[in-house]
Amino acid sequence: MTWPEETALLTDLYQLTMTEAYLEEGMWDEAVFSLFARKLPPRRNYLLAAGLDDALRYLEKLRFGTEALDWLASRGRFSDRLLGWLERFRFSGDVDAVAEGTPVFAEEPLLEVRAPLPEAQLVETYLLNQVHFQTTVASKAARVVTAAAGRHVMDFGLRRYHGTDAGLKVARAAYVAGVDSTSNVLAGKTYGIPLAGTMAHSYVQSHDDELEAFRAFVRVHPNATLLVDTYDTLRGVQHVIRLARELGEDFQVRSIRLDSGDLLALSKAAREMLDEAGLEQVRVYASGGLDEDAVAKLVARGAPIDSFGVGTAMGVSSDAPAVDMAYKLVAYAGRPRVKLSSGKLLLPGAKQIYRREVDGVARGDVLTCRQDTAPGRPLLQPVMRGGQRLPEASPTLEAIREFARSELSRLPPEIRALSPAKPPYPVALGQALLRAREHEVELWSAAT
Amino acid sequence: MTWPEETALLTDLYQLTMTEAYLEEGMWDEAVFSLFARKLPPRRNYLLAAGLDDALRYLEKLRFGTEALDWLASRGRFSDRLLGWLERFRFSGDVDAVAEGTPVFAEEPLLEVRAPLPEAQLVETYLLNQVHFQTTVASKAARVVTAAAGRHVMDFGLRRYHGTDAGLKVARAAYVAGVDSTSNVLAGKTYGIPLAGTMAHSYVQSHDDELEAFRAFVRVHPNATLLVDTYDTLRGVQHVIRLARELGEDFQVRSIRLDSGDLLALSKAAREMLDEAGLEQVRVYASGGLDEDAVAKLVARGAPIDSFGVGTAMGVSSDAPAVDMAYKLVAYAGRPRVKLSSGKLLLPGAKQIYRREVDGVARGDVLTCRQDTAPGRPLLQPVMRGGQRLPEASPTLEAIREFARSELSRLPPEIRALSPAKPPYPVALGQALLRAREHEVELWSAAT
Known part of the structure; x- marks a missing residue:
């Protein structure tokens, strides 16, 4: 097998078993997943977003070929419904993302996927594998x-x-x-x-x-x-x-x-x-x-x-060979979703990042609900619609490098510096986002 | 391009420029390269050798296909002599290695390659890339x-x-x-x-x-x-x-x-x-x-x-995402070679590792010149001759796993433990090896 056929199986087993369950349950509603770092490593004042190009290529090319399907079938554990669905699989969703070369901070989505739940779930492992690693390096x-x-x-x-x-x-x-x-x-x-x-x-x-x-x-x-x-x-x-x-x-x-x-x-x-x-x-x-x-x-x-x-x-990013980055469900069927696991509280719903610059220097970000607004430049932009990469989402590597240079030059000097910045770069949560989180937490606390 | 054609170019530029020089100079004599860890990371009492199977597969399959050769030619920097040689390239050398799943220590070769100098040089990057990473993990x-x-x-x-x-x-x-x-x-x-x-x-x-x-x-x-x-x-x-x-x-x-x-x-x-x-x-x-x-x-x-x-x-081997592992020339044209770079003194010549066990517990290794002997079990064994993998060098993954389990069980408990062992596992240098190193150092000190 060659890429992309082989890559189709480069996933966690549970993506297949969960997809199988979603199909049985008819859970086709739209899901929004957000890919972000929960926190930055101690010696990182920012992360530099990278890996989007490989993520989008994967979403465009992902197919389950005969060899992969035959092997899965030979396991005797997967339903015909799942195998048939995988055989017809084409990613049909939307992606919004920050451009490669953008400095980002904790909790800020590097990309958001909006697609029928089984599709958005299935692609988690590869998207994280590429975006996490390239961003780390x-x-x-x-x-x-x-x-x-x-x-x-x-x-x-x-x-x-x-x-x-x-x-x-x-x-x-x-x-x-x-x-x-x-x-x-x-x-x-x-x-x-x-x-x-x-x-x-x-x-x-x-x-x-x-x-x-x-x-x-x-x-x-x-x-x-x-x-x-x-x-x-x-x-x-x-x-x-x-x-x-x-x-x-x-x-x-x-x-x-x-x-x-x-x-x-x-x-x-x-x-x-x-x-x-x-x-x-x-x-x-x-x-x-x-x-x-x-x-x-x-x-x-x-x-x-x-x-x-x-x-x-x-x-190998010796002092921080991995970043605490995750791909999390933040909305399903039109409703924001949370997760209350100890130390891993999730911000619900699709989001936008606004970066406010004064005299060419970034002064702070506001993380908002997607429809909300805030002063500054919105960083998450459409890059894929209906499974098709948008023409503006194929910059050359030279253009990405020049963009990164320009974006990095706008960071405050203490954020670009090697030592931990005190205080860190300010990222505020928008009012509507704060209220949405409170609301969801209350709902769950009442329900359980 | 697919593997192995693409893999042929997964190398450092200097492997090609050095090979070009070797060809011009007619430096076809036999070289011996040794792949080993110069030292262990602070929290490793041993390394577990892995990656040999991929290394041998690479040596057997490595070819420069049309796409790779055309691209190299289009650079305008490589000689026809190099391109012609790459086109005909087949690895023809010998490899001795410790079996995957063997615990090894600083300075002990995981594998040794013996081949005409240009061949042995060209394969460095991929061999290290695979053996280093799999051993690290x-x-x-x-x-x-x-x-x-x-x-x-x-x-x-x-x-x-x-x-x-x-x-x-x-x-x-x-x-x-x-x-x-x-x-x-x-x-x-x-x-x-x-x-x-x-x-x-x-x-x-x-x-x-x-x-x-x-x-x-x-x-x-x-x-x-x-x-x-x-x-x-x-x-x-x-x-x-x-x-x-x-x-x-x-x-x-x-x-x-x-x-x-x-x-x-x-x-x-x-x-x-x-x-x-x-x-x-x-x-x-x-x-x-x-x-x-x-x-x-x-x-x-x-x-x-x-x-x-x-x-x-x-x-990602978080506390030690890399090991100080190298692939070093230890002999050329029948003469042992050294390197005196500060902190990186090299042991000359092809080697053997003898592991002495008492009551099923490893008590210490002796690192010797290849022809030398010492009490115990020799760990480096022939795995490839004339570019062909030997039949005994294709164990199943289950057999490798079982071998590792058995080998690990023979390490002294303090070496298997998580804390740094004091003293570390003893690795002595054979007399002939010590003399050979002294001799080479003296030669070079006199010459320069």
């Missing part, structure tokens, strides 16, 4: 980009991301957040993200000595980035300088890469040695277990590093 | 299984794992580590893992009241697991008891699920209420942000929970 990557303060950032971590899909989606989400390039060749092909690459220690090790390795590599790749820390970083820099003397005007090496040790001291020493040798044009790359804190520290201390290769910590 | 899941102390554990977290491939591979790695079932339907189809599922809050919310929701669900799924915490957990339990009275002998509900609140107090109260109502056969499931520490605490305090639904924390 975009939010982490935005911090790395902030820390780099305008210096280049390269995504180098495919080898330690969580599987193949993560490898692709990290490259995409990080690019949305402002990362400049990726080492992932398939991400270059799939998304048109600029590719970056240097050389590995194995290349140097496989040659008889480091200088010979550098000579050999630039014969094939004259404007290479040479990795200098295989044996001794500053001797590596000396070998680069010696190579420059050997090659004279043919020396086109673009940069060196430091990958271990005290990157502040080594980058300063390397820069000085290169400058003294008249190699001011050779740039200094740094990598090796970097996260936003390490990058910020290097930048603050004036490390002469032009480009940061960031990998594992960014793409 | 299997190691976390083994802790959850230990904490559960024989009670059932279900993988419930697909929605918050890192993409689609992670969803599948978590289910697999967790099953290897002893988790009993998964909610992931595709993992059930792909790997034959038992499926588990309950119901979501949305099902309860979409009905007019909770009892009506329970009634409706068991009409379709008589032996369901009913989720009782949507409004008030103990009232939810009362509704289950009332349903039992209504249905009499037709009541076949298998279990209830608690998903929020004080799971210790609620499970005790729920168990008591069920028992008083004569419903001793109804089991109690618990879920909701559980990790191994929460599970261990519940078990230690005697929570009457029969089955734990564990998700996000397990599948």
Whole structure:
């Protein structure tokens, strides 16, 4: 099986068993589900929304093919009614969403799905899987980009991301957040993200000595980035300088890469040695277990590093590898729905987010009932109607990245900063929403 | 493109540029690369090896198809020599590996690849991507299984794992580590893992009241697991008891699920209420942000929970979402290779791991040069020769799981425990390996 047939089964068993029950009960009324973060991780002042493009593609393409249906039938546990319905399945609903690249906060829907209950239920797992992960990584990557303060950032971590899909989606989400390039060749092909690459220690090790390795590599790749820390970083820099003397005007090496040790001291020493040798044009790359804190520290201390290769910590979102994000029923058959589970109180009904900006800086959001209004810019916009993606909901990746840059630049500086903002960004609840929640809670308390 | 064609480009750019240089230089000699963890995360006493099956499948199937080659050619940066070589690429090398389900420690190779340098280099990214991730998750899941102390554990977290491939591979790695079932339907189809599922809050919310929701669900799924915490957990339990009275002998509900609140107090109260109502056969499931520490605490305090639904924390390996694992050149053209980068000193040459057991308990490992011997059982075994997987290297998933169970049971109790073991499990370096490292370091120090 290939996507999307295989993807149809990438769901939780209970989506199928609940759908089966909905079909038996004839529960075809319209449901509204809201996808949002219940709270932000301790070191996140905002989340950067990402993953909508994959969510909409899934809703447009989702089909249950013969192989999937045959396998389900062979389980002997699913009714013919369910199997027949799955065979005919086409998502027919509506989606409203914040644009990818929008900063969002706790309780604010990243997207809302409005569809007959069985359809809206069935798609939960995949929508959350993609939006949760891409948003988690975009939010982490935005911090790395902030820390780099305008210096280049390269995504180098495919080898330690969580599987193949993560490898692709990290490259995409990080690019949305402002990362400049990726080492992932398939991400270059799939998304048109600029590719970056240097050389590995194995290349140097496989040659008889480091200088010979550098000579050999630039014969094939004259404007290479040479990795200098295989044996001794500053001797590596000396070998680069010696190579420059050997090659004279043919020396086109673009940069060196430091990958271990005290990157502040080594980058300063390397820069000085290169400058003294008249190699001011050779740039200094740094990598090796970097996260936003390490990058910020290097930048603050004036490390002469032009480009940061960031990998594992960014793409697994090391300090917050998951966000408490959920996809919750907020209305069914025209009535708002709540959930009172301890610590997980739900806001009922379809919603809208209004963002108020003064002099180009976001001052606060108001979360309202969908039909309500508030001052500011409404962030949830129609992106799919009747199962069809709207033409305006297919921005290019470059447009998404530029939008994210612009949106992030409007956040107050303390919200963009790496440290926890005190107070956090203000999100108020609209009066009608507060009343709706109170009303539903009272109804349930009376009923039970 | 579909797998494996698409997967061919799921690599770092530098694998292609280095390969290009190797081809130009005629560097066809045999290389040995070793895949190992440089160190263990603070809260891991061992790693549980996983991911070998995907690694071997990749090596057997890897081909560069027309679409990939055309796209690479269109970049205008790759030589015809490289493109021609990629077109003809078949992995022709040998692999030795520890069996999936083997506990391993820092510096111990999970696998070693022996092949002409360009082949062994090119496959680095995918091998690490799969072995690193599956090992990371299997190691976390083994802790959850230990904490559960024989009670059932279900993988419930697909929605918050890192993409689609992670969803599948978590289910697999967790099953290897002893988790009993998964909610992931595709993992059930792909790997034959038992499926588990309950119901979501949305099902309860979409009905007019909770009892009506329970009634409706068991009409379709008589032996369901009913989720009782949507409004008030103990009232939810009362509704289950009332349903039992209504249905009499037709009541076949298998279990209830608690998903929020004080799971210790609620499970005790729920168990008591069920028992008083004569419903001793109804089991109690618990879920909701559980990790191994929460599970261990519940078990230690005697929570009457029969089955734990564990998700996000397990599948993103929340406290250690990555391991410092690498794929390093240790020999080329018959000569051991080292790397002296600060903090990343490499052990030269192909290796073997000997595990010494006394009375069925592992007492310590010796890491040796491949040809060297030591007392105990050698863990690295041939799994691929000349690009062909050996027949004995295709165990069933059930066999891998049983092997893991047996291997884990032979670890000393303090190593299997959740707390950091002091001292850690002993791994000694063989004399010949120590001498080889000294020798290489001296050679390089003299040369540079």
